[in-house]
Structures are given as C-alpha cells and as structure tokens.
Amino acid sequence: MFDYPIFEMPVLGHRLIFAIDAILHVLISHGAAVGGSIVLALTQWYAIKTNDQKLYDLTYKILFVMFIAATAIGALAGIGIWIHANIIDPPAIGSLLRVFFWKWFTEWIVFNVELIFLLAWFLTWKTYGWEKRTQNLKFGIVYAVSSWLTMVIITAILGFMLTPGNWLKSDFPAQPDYVASLFNPGWIPSLMFRTFFAIGFAAAISMYWTWWFTRNDLALREKAERWFGRIVLATIPMTIIFGLWYYAQIPQEAKSLMFVAGLTTKYIGHKEMLIIALLGAFALILVAVFAFYLKPKAVPFALASLMMVSYVFLVAEFERIREFVRKPYIIYGYMYAHGIRNSDVAHLNNVGVLKYASFVPQQYRTITEENKVKVGEYLFKLECRVCHSVDGVNAITKKVKGLDENAIYHRIGALNSPATPFMPPFVGTDEERKALAAYLATLVEQKQTQTAVNK
C-alpha cells in the first residue's frame, strides 16, 4: 500500500464500497447462478417428468429474472470485486494473482462454458418450445455443472485467504507452494457449505417469485411451492453439517473475533443480539418454508418476502463475519490489512514507510516540525484509509475523540493489542508515529471547534 498511489473514497470509505459490490455478487452468484442453475434445471426436469407445461413455463419466468440478475449484475459485480480490490489493496490482490493465476485462468475457461450454455439455455427456451424440451434441458444441465465448477475454484481462493495452511516454501525469496495453497484446509468444507446454502437460497428465491407469478393459478402455486420447499428443507441439514466442519477449520484467533465481527465494536456488549438475530432469521425461514409446504395457497406475500429478507441477512452477515475475522490480515499470517507483509515490518520500523512511499510528494517524505501534520495526513492515507474514512463510515475522528496528542501517540503504539486484536500494527519509525499522532490530534481540535461553532 505504502508504495502505491493514493485515492480516497469520500464519506463511504473503501470498505463499504467493496462490501456493497461483494455482497451483491455473492447474493446473485449463489442465488441466481450456482444455486439458481441447479434448482431451475431440476425444476425443468421435474416439469418434463410430470408432463406439466404450466410448471415448465413458470420455470422460464423465474429463469428470466435470474438471467437478468446473473448477467447484468452478478457477473459484472464479480469482475467488480477484482476492480475494487485492485484500487483498495493492490499488493494483496496482486499477491493472490501470483499464487492463483492458473486456477483463475481455469475458472475463466469454465466461466466461458457457463455463460455460453446460459445464453443457449435462455435464448432457445422459447424458440425450442415444449417440443424440443429435452434438448433445451441439456443446455441447462451443462450450465448448472459449469456454474458449480466456478464455485469450486473461487472457494479455494477464499479459503486460502482465511486458512492458507503452509503455503510458503520459503520466505526469502518468497516461494509459494501452489499445490498446498490450493488444498488449503478451508477449501472443501467451505465449498460444500456454500453449495448447499446456495441451493437452498435459490429455492427460496424461486418460492418468492412463484408466489408472484402464480397469482392467478393457485393449483400451480401449490405444486411449485411444495417442490421448491422440499429442496430448501433438504439443504438445511447439509448446510449445517458442512458449516460446522468449515467452522472447525478456522484459526482460533479468528474465531475469537466472531462476535465483534457480527456486531461491530459498538454493540459487542450485547452478544445475545447476534445469536437472536441469526437464530431468528433461521427460524423465520423454517416457518415460511413449512407454511408454504403445508398450506401453499394460504401463505401471504409478506411471509415470502420476509423469508427472502432473512436469507439476504444471513448471507450478508456470513460474508461480513468471514471478511472481518481474517483481520488484522488480508492474507492470513502473511500480509496485514494495510497491505504490509509481516516480514516487511522490521525493516519499515527501522527506516520508515516514507522512504518508499513513491507517491507522497518529495517535500513530505522527510519530517520537520513545520510539515509534520501534513506528513501525518499522508501516513493516515497510507496505513489507515483501507478501513477508516476521516469523517464518514468508520470515521477516525470518532476513534480519537477526546484524546490529546500524547494519548493518540500511545494508542497508535498498541493497535494490535488484545484490546483491538483486529487492528494491524502501526508500521514506521517513532518519528512517523509522532507525525500521525500530530495529524490525528488536529482532527480532534477541528471537531471541537466545529461543535463549539455549531452550538
């Protein structure tokens, strides 16, 4: 980070823009692509098997929604994860690419198959019609298989970020072990967990849209809702079993961050809130699915919507926790969230980060009494802005409120302490630490003057 150009995302901060894109991608890739392809191909098969043209047409309507979501939003948001990562933490995504290039390249080839067969499935559904239904189903099956294969590969990379295992053969020069990094301990359990979760989620989405598309055909609603409901129920025990296996693979330090990850530091005093929220969402899903199963004609649209909201909440909360518990690292045990590697720390503490901060103007790369506030601002941009905005989301002004320069200086020296184990350490010389403290202290003063003026 410290040697790259600097860009600031005003108000939203880097983390939030990344989170919006990533969660959008996960919702659609799981719900519409991986899960959706499997659920809809199964449903098309079921419609053919039971010789039910109405269900066949309903499947197309749901596919239409999922096609739009997957191609226009899901796929682009997936590329977006990369684009966002490369402007927010270039050394991290650059490192992942060096280790996983061929896996990503393979994924891209599979992705070609996926997209071509999705286009074929969707665009020929109507032109083939009921007569050539089995031919059309073949496209759907290839799409479902290739869609799942892309998940196989991407979970290896996600698993690696949290549970890398012994992936470095040597530190100097850094030499990755490509096989060990692929077969990281989190890979298979997280893959199976996500697969079953995605199928359940997609079936729930289908239940939601079925309600909408069968407003005038309650007989069709009964059959379709029961069918999708059965799929959701079948996935739940599998999701739980693989979820527990996945949980067992996570490092102990990361597990201890689970509550703060789910609740933010603000509400960490109320651990029960997280458990109530998660169990509540889960219970709501169960209630809705059983209601649909037992009395498909009587379920109100509001309950179908609540079930969707619960699923979305579970996805968002899971991804937030997964991203957060990795802290203070971006690649566990190798690179901190601010893009500085563990092995860089000793050297940078000796000579300072400014020495290598190519994109900090020359006059701010040596600290003097006059420029130290400005230098501190640059240091903030180099090491803190990945997670903290100045005055917006996760604002640094709130974290230093009421502190004087000396207090801030001490606080910076103990960032990666048990009080805030999710913070990476400040890296740099003592002089740089003082400059950062001086800058942050001016923010406190500004805030106080502002409040005084407002009063």
Place this chain on the structure above:
Amino acid sequence: MNNPNNPIFPYLPHDIPLPLPTGGMDALLIPVFHILLVVSFLVHIIFINVLLGSSVLSVINNWIGHLKNDKNYDKVAYLLTTPVTISENMGALWGVAPLLIVSVMYTAFFYSASVMNSPQWLHIIWGNVVAFLISYLYKFSWHKLEDHKALHITIGAIAAILFLSLPPVFMSTVQLYVTPSTWTPNTHFWDVVSRPDVLFRLAHFYLGAFAVNGMFMLLYGVYKKSKGQDLEAANILIRQGKAWFLVPTVLNLFVGTLAFFQFPNYGIESFYSKGFEVFIIIAVISVLGAIAILLKEFFNDNISPKHAYLAAGLLLVTLISMGITRHGMRVSLLEPAIAQMQKQTQEYLAAVEKDYKEAKTKPVGISVAEAANLSEGEKLVAKNGCTACHAVDTKIVGPAFKEVAKKGYTPDRIVKLIYQPEPSNWPGYTPMPPMANVPKDEAEKIAKWITELK
C-alpha cells in the same frame, strides 16, 4: 524531462514480491502469456466493437423505421438487439482474460494507474451494470412499447450512451499504465482523460468500433440473405454495413497515424528498434484491400458472399496486426520501467531480509530480566492489552491505574467495570470499550492488583 534512450521513472511502486506463476518455466510460459494477452484482448475488443456499434445502430434504425413508418427498419433494429445481448455478455467475459494476464505481468503498473483514476475507474463496473439493465429493458420491452416509440427509442439511446461512456474510462487507465513516465503524485483521472494521447486513441477506438460493427452488419445481412430470411432487412444491413465500414476506416488511417505519434519518444524508438512497424504495414495494406473490395461492390445489394468474406478476412488480418502493434508498443514502453522496478524491488527485499533476520535474533517484547521484576498484575494488564490505554502512574488514553485505585472501588466492582465500563464515571475521557477478551480469573487478579496500588 526524459532522455529518450534512457528514461527515468521517478514514481514507481515495488513489484509484488512473489514469482510470476510459471513454475520456473519462464522460457516456455512467458511467450504463452504474451500470445494469450493479444488473442484474448482481440476477441474482447471485437465483441465490444459490435456491442457499441449495434447498440447505436439499433436505436438509429428504430428511429428511421418510426419516421418512415417502415417495418423493415424496425426489423433491422430488433435483429441488432441479439448481437448486443451476446456481445455485452461475451465482451465482458473476454475482458476478464486480458485483465487477468495484465494484472499478473504488469501488476504494479496497471494497479497504480487504476488507483490514480479512481474512483472514476469504478464506472466500468457500475456504469456497465446500469447500461446492461437498460439495454435489457430496451430489448425485452420491444413489443410492449410498440405504440410508444418515443419512449422506447429514448430507453435505447440511454443504454447506448451509457455504453459509449465506458471507453473513456478504460482508455485513460490503459494509456496511463503504459506511460509510467507521465506519473506524478497528483495525476488524476480528469487530467488523464483530457490528454492528447488518450483523446487520439479514443477517437481511433470509436471509429474502429463502428467500422468493425459495419463489417459485422454486412456479414449478418449476407447470412440472412443466404438463408432467404427477412430479405428487405438484409438489404438494409448490407447497405448500412458497407457505409459504416468504409467511412470510419478511411478516417482512421489518419487518426491512427496521429495517435501513434502521441506516445513518448523513447517508446516509439524502442518500437522501431524491435521491428514492430512491420505489423503496421501489414495492417494498412490489408485494410486497403478490404476498402477496395467494398468500394467496388458499394452499390451492389447482392454482393457475393465470397467477396464479403474476403473483405472480412482482410479486416481480421488488420485487426490481428493492430493487436500485435498495440502489444509491441506496450512492451516497448514498459521494458525500461520494469527493469528499474525490478532493481528497486531487489534492493528493497534485500534490506527487508536483513532486518527481518536481525529482529528474529532479538528477544521479543519484555525481556526476561525485566519480566522478573514485574508484578503479576503488571504482566496481566500488559497481556490483556490494558496498557494500550492505561499506565500505572500517568494518564494515556484512559486514567492511570492509580487514579482508578483512588476511586475506592471494590475488586468485584472493578471486574464488572472491565466487562461493562461506565464512561459516566470518567467525564472528559474517551469511553472505554467492554473488554470481553479478559478471562474471568485474570480480571479478578487485575482488579485486586488495582485496589492494592498506592
């Protein structure tokens, strides 16, 4: 600023300190990367050309059909929405492969340029998503909005304009990453997008997009005709295709030349010294051939498929040669920068290794001798992170432990306060977060230690 033969790059980050993913087979795989990059980018750009051209031409023909009340133009407009759907999807997908290869071969260059052009760079995602959705709306509302043509044409125009707004963002980043000699700490998107080198390349790109799409329309028309479908619409596609190919292509002979000479001198010199100009010559000769064929057949709606395919084949030769030219310029521009970056990175890593190994030999944290002198309470507050904010004697973030002792709390009360602080007891201080991480037995020992402080 720069000596053309020995350029200096004052602002360069380090390279990623991991080897290229060749598994040691650099000699074999590096050329493969180069070939994959050129080929995948070419496929990407052809899809994107068709996407841009067909989005615009669908709207134009929709409008002509509405004005002339001619169903054939409406048919052409509708036919063109299928290549739009296919090429927006395939175009995005085939953009991923070059992105992947560029990100691994030219990591620090591409990422630096992306950061400098941000947050505008994100338009290629979010602008694209919106453009996609509106173009689907345009396609799938065709029959529903048949009687509301003004609205329908407006929707199509918005989608087309949004798609056309993406290339300036792409071009700024692409041109910026291959010209690291122009980087400064203040380089930002709006300066880059208005640079002459970017503008000329952009003009060249837009013209090329319409030319390639013109060739596509010609082939589409010829194909429809050979199948005996939609004969009038096929004629319109053939006529428009020829015109849209010829005019932008002729203009591009001039714009392309001007664009070429906007590159930094050292890059152009290196480009010639590597012999890449051969590909420019091939590109020009074959495109002149394509122009000649279509000029001859300009007024012939029944152009023989053979001639159309020959022209398309010649255009493909041009596109491949230009793809290689483009890559040649990239290699020429980045070669000295990569050499400088690798040298800097090696020096940096050597220093890092030395300090890392030195630090390993030193004892970490509190030395054994010191630890022997610490009371158990002092060790526990250090271990649990309390010392980030509290010292024994002095105020840091929170009050000194001795100040806390003066309040006269019972040990039980202090344990409670560790888990559930009451900031109202300490007005003027930063509120303390609940310290759920402290184990119960250690909290009790800490509390006892505080009450005994004097």
